[in-house]
Amino acid sequence: MISVRNLTHQLGQQTILDDLSLTIPKGKVTALVGANGAGKSTLLSLITRLMKLQDGQILIDNMNVGETPNDALARKLSILPQSIQLEPRLTVRELVSFGRYPHAKGRMQKQDWNKVDEALTVLDLNELADRQLDTLSGGQRQRAYVAMTYAQDTEYMLLDEPLNNMDIAASRSLMRVLRELCEHHGRTIVIVLHDINYASGYADNVVALADGKIDQEGTPLDVVDSAFLHRIYGTDAKVHILDDRPFVQV
Amino acid sequence: MGENDMPVKRLSFLALLLALSMVLYMTIGSRGNWDFVLAFRGTKLLAIIAVSVAVSTSTLLFQTIAQNRILTPSIMGFDALYVLIITMMVYFFSGQGMLSFGSYGLFAFNTLIMLLASFLLFGTLIFEHGRDLTRMILTGVILGTLFRSLTSFATRMIDPNEYAHIQIASYASFNSFNTELLYIGVAVIIACLIFVWTIRHRLDVISLGYDVAVNLGENVRTVQLLALAVIAILVSVSTALVGPVAFLGLLVVSIAHLLTPSPNHSTLLLSSALISCIILVGGQTIMERMLSLSTPLAVVIDFVGGLVFLLLLLQRLKK
Ligand SMILES: Nc1ncnc2c1ncn2[C@@H]1O[C@H](COP(=O)(O)OP(=O)(O)OP(=O)(O)O)[C@@H](O)[C@H]1O
Ligand SMILES: [Mg+2]
Numbered sequence: 001m002i003s004v005r006n007l008t009h010q011l012g013q014q015t016i017l018d019d020l021s022l023t024i025p026k027g028k029v030t031a032l033v034g035a036n037g038a039g040k041s042t043l044l045s046l047i048t049r050l051m052k053l054q055d056g057q058i059l060i061d062n063m064n065v066g067e068t069p070n071d072a073l074a075r076k077l078s079i080l081p082q083s084i085q086l087e088p089r090l091t092v093r094e095l096v097s098f099g100r101y102p103h104a105k106g107r108m109q110k111q112d113w114n115k116v117d118e119a120l121t122v123l124d125l126n127e128l129a130d131r132q133l134d135t136l137s138g139g140q141r142q143r144a145y146v147a148m149t150y151a152q153d154t155e156y157m158l159l160d161e162p163l164n165n166m167d168i169a170a171s172r173s174l175m176r177v178l179r180e181l182c183e184h185h186g187r188t189i190v191i192v193l194h195d196i197n198y199a200s201g202y203a204d205n206v207v208a209l210a211d212g213k214i215d216q217e218g219t220p221l222d223v224v225d226s227a228f229l230h231r232i233y234g235t236d237a238k239v240h241i242l243d244d245r246p247f248v249q250v
Numbered sequence: 251m252g253e254n255d256m257p258v259k260r261l262s263f264l265a266l267l268l269a270l271s272m273v274l275y276m277t278i279g280s281r282g283n284w285d286f287v288l289a290f291r292g293t294k295l296l297a298i299i300a301v302s303v304a305v306s307t308s309t310l311l312f313q314t315i316a317q318n319r320i321l322t323p324s325i326m327g328f329d330a331l332y333v334l335i336i337t338m339m340v341y342f343f344s345g346q347g348m349l350s351f352g353s354y355g356l357f358a359f360n361t362l363i364m365l366l367a368s369f370l371l372f373g374t375l376i377f378e379h380g381r382d383l384t385r386m387i388l389t390g391v392i393l394g395t396l397f398r399s400l401t402s403f404a405t406r407m408i409d410p411n412e413y414a415h416i417q418i419a420s421y422a423s424f425n426s427f428n429t430e431l432l433y434i435g436v437a438v439i440i441a442c443l444i445f446v447w448t449i450r451h452r453l454d455v456i457s458l459g460y461d462v463a464v465n466l467g468e469n470v471r472t473v474q475l476l477a478l479a480v481i482a483i484l485v486s487v488s489t490a491l492v493g494p495v496a497f498l499g500l501l502v503v504s505i506a507h508l509l510t511p512s513p514n515h516s517t518l519l520l521s522s523a524l525i526s527c528i529i530l531v532g533g534q535t536i537m538e539r540m541l542s543l544s545t546p547l548a549v550v551i552d553f554v555g556g557l558v559f560l561l562l563l564l565q566r567l568k569k
Contacts, residue, residue, distance in 0.1 A: 050461050074467025081461045090513050098458065102467045106451025152466070 001026045002047060002156065002190070007056035009042055009212075016042045018212040020056075024205075029182050029189045031199035031220075034209035035233055040192045041082050043209065044160050047190075048079035060156060074102035077156035080149045082164075082192070086133060092144045093129045096120060099151030119151040122177055124170075138165035146174060157181070158190045163198065175202040200224055200245045208232055220246055256517050257510050264509075264524040271532035278539040297427045298530050300436045301488045301495070306506070306526035307446060308484040309499030310518055311477045314457045316376055319507065320562045321386055322499040326372065327394035328485040329494035333419050334397040334404075335363050336490075340415050341404045353430045361486040368482040369475070376474060383566070419489050424534055424547055427492045435487045442480050449476065450515040457513065495548065497555020502526040504558050 002024040009017040016039050024030050032040050045051040047058055049065050058065040060077055068076075078099075086095070096119050100112040120126050123143045133141055142165050149157060157178075163171045179202055181187040193199045199206050200220040208215040208223060210232055216223050224246040225239050238249040275295060280287040309322045323329065339360065375389055401420075405413070418428045428435075446453075455468045463470050488495065506522035533547045 048465065050464055070464065070469050071467035074465065079461075079465045081465075084459065084462055086458055086462065087513055089511050094513055098455065098462075098466060101451070101455055106454070 001059075001061060002188070003059045004043075004047065005057045005059075007043070007046065007053075007058065009039075009046060009051075009054050016212050017046075020213060022207065022214055022217075024188070024190055024207075026061075026188050027182060027186050028204040029178060029191065029202060030205045030207060031203035032190060032192045032207050032209065033194070033196060033199055033232070034215070038209040039212045040209055041160055044079065044158050044190070044192065045081075048077060048158055049073060050079065050081065071102060074152070074154075076154055077158065078149045078152040078154045080145055080157075080159040080162055082160040084145060090133050091130050092125055092133065092136070092147070093120065095133060095144055096125075096147045096151050099148040099153075102152060102154075115151050115153060119147040122150060123147040124173065139167055139170055142166055143170060143174070150177075155186070156188045156190070160192045161194065162191065163193065163195065171198065178202070196224055196229070196248045197250075200247060224248070255512075255514070257512070257521075260510050261517070261520055261524065264521060264528065268524055268528050268531065271528055271535055275531050275535045275539070278535065293429065293432065294425075294427070295531065296436060297432055297491055298424055298534065299527050300432075300439050301424075301427075301492050302498075302502075302526035302530045303443065303523045304439050304484040304488040305495055305499045306502045306522035307443060307519060308481045308488075309503045310506075310515070310522055311446065311453070311481050313503060314453050314515070315474045315477045316386065317457070317459065318383055318386075319504070320383065320500075320559070320566060321390060322497075322503070323481055323485050324494060324496050324499055325394070325559070326386070326390035327397050328368065328372075328481065329489045329496075330394045330397035330401070331367055331371070332360070332364050332486050332489040333416070333494060334401045335360050335367070336419050337401045337404045337408070337416050340412050341408055354434060357431055357434070357486075357490055360490070361483060364486045365479060365482045368478055373475065373478060376478070377471065387563075418491075419493055421493045424492055424530060428490055431487075431490050435491050438483060438487050442484055446480060446519065447516075449473065450519065453477070453515040454513060457515075493548075496552045497559060498526065498529070498551050499555075500562075501551060501555035501558055502529060504562070 004020060004022040004024075007017050007020045008015070020043070032043070034040050042051065046053055047060075047065065049070070053066045060068075060073070063073065063076060065073065093116065097108065097112070097116050099119065100108060100115060104112045120129050123146055125140075125143060125147055128136065128140060128144070133144065136144065142162065146159070146162050149159065162174060166174065175198060178189050178191065182189050191203070193203075203220060205217060206220050206223045207217040208228070215232060216228065221241070221244060226237065229235055229237050229239070229248065239246045240249060241247075272295065276287070276291050280291075308328075312321065312323050312326070313319050339356070371393065375386065405416070405420075408416075418426060452468055452473050455463045455466050456470060456473050458466075460470050502525045503518075503522050505525050506518055509525070510517050510521040512518055529551065530547070533550070537543045537545065537547050537550070
């Protein structure tokens with residue numbers, strides 16, 4: 001369980017997160033949604049200690065972020081940041097093998113390489129494994145980043161817009177991988193999504209952020225309707241219910 | 251990650267090339283006077299190799315913690331800072347007073363000040379603005395100019411008799427080096443190299459950028475500080491031994507990235523050290539022994555290294 005208590009974050013004069021409290025259940029896929037600039041990335045960065053905590057408390061199970069050593073946290077939770085600019089000369093396999101660093105500390109064992117191969121296979125990267133990152137398309141590169149996070153093999157995975165640049169096949173296959181990790185391997189997944197249909201289709205819970213506060217949370221069926229879209233995004237779209245899942249007509 | 255994918259062939263080739271340069275350096279024109287030649291050229295060779303490795307290693311470390319491949323300690327004014335420190339020492343405490351420290355004591359004291367000054371000046375710069383290349387270059391140029399002007403101002407005030415104390419550190423020359431500090435200098439460099447080798451995997455992770463490194467559990471600031479300390483010490487030693495070497499570091503690390511492209515510091519540390527030694531030892535052999543040129547090697551290296559700097563900068567601006 002990730003529990004966020006009374007989180008306030010300010011940058012300059014601006015209040016980005018405003019006394020935000022949130023509990024993210026263990027073993028579920030939680031989708032974090034909200035308009036551009038709502039504070040989603042900031043929230044994720046604070047949970048994963050990429051940004052320094054200003055006010056409030058964050059607990060990952062019983063680990064207090066900010067007090068737990070960095071490397072212990074790295075074996076507990078992983079983050080795929082929204083934008084990474086990486087050393088372009090890395091090959092895909094080299095990049096993915098860095099995911100093992102929290103466990104292997106540079107001394108890769110057989111089981112580490114097995115995990116790397118598994119990540120490459122699951123994300124359909126075997127053919128690209130020896131290509132350098134700067135020779136890949138945006139979506140292929142994004143898949144390589146996700147594979148690194150997969151290889152890190154942590155109980156909690158937080159992904160900030162992982163579907164960026166991905167085509168529909170890659171997107172659906174990634175969402176299915178995440179569901180599988182959650183259902184059969186007990187992983188807890190937090191994922192920032194802009195396409196509400198992916199949230200409805202694959203998430204157990206939806207958390208909506210607006211103006212640095214939680215606007216609404218619950219199952220997709222509870223949360224997603226036309227009024228919700230109007231309130232959060234200021235857009236009017238029809239919502240249809242199919243097999244107990246709401247779908248936005250775009 | 252790991253050492254299993256080292257480019258063994260290329261590294262062996264470089265090692266062979268270095269061995270060849272060393273043999274030529276020791277033997278050409280020796281006229282069979284072995285006792286003298288081995289002792290005299292041997293110490294010189296030791297100094298050259300120590301400085302080569304110090305320069306390549308400090309440059310690689312700096313590029314890793316500053317996240318770019320254009321800036322080097324020299325370009326940022328590290329060695330100008332060391333020259334300033336030792337000039338100030340002579341200026342304020344006068345030659346006689348300084349000598350009572352003993353040259354080891356003085357060197358230790360200078361290095362300590364260098365460490366503190368580097369943390370103050372460059373620490374925050376790298377932490378806060380490391381990603382802002384323009385700002386880093388401007389700051390480096392300004393700091394370098396400031397240090398050099400202060401140095402030349404202080405130099406004018408110094409008693410000419412005491413100038414000898416700072417002469418070696420002030421101008422790059424691979425012929426006149428500080429024999430007094432050679433052995434202690436070599437020992438310090440070896441200690442630094444061993445330490446850098448133990449943190450090579452951490453450096454690999456740091457080079458992936460702040461967010462990714464933190465995600466992988468590295469304490470980015472700690473590694474940056476450790477590296478900065480090693481850089482300050484290495485620059486102090488190499489400047490004390492032969493003087494500021496300006497563009498040598500940039501030249502050898504750029505060549506290392508070309509010849510042995512790799513995300514692993516184990517590979518890059520080795521290849522850049524080898525290349526650095528080859529350039530200095532081979533360069534000395536060719537310029538002095540074979541062509542008997544009077545142009546100092548340092549001038550040639552700075553010319554070529556300066557061109558590389560401009561090329562890298564233009565390339566970066568085009569993007
Ligand atoms: N370095 C910064 N300085 C000042 N304000 C910032 C900084 N970084 C982000 N912000 C502001 O913080 C707010 C929240 O940003 P955040 O990146 O968390 O939004 P987000 O919900 O992830 O948006 P997006 O969907 O566009 O990724 C925005 O209003 C943004 O302008
Ligand atoms: Mg964001």
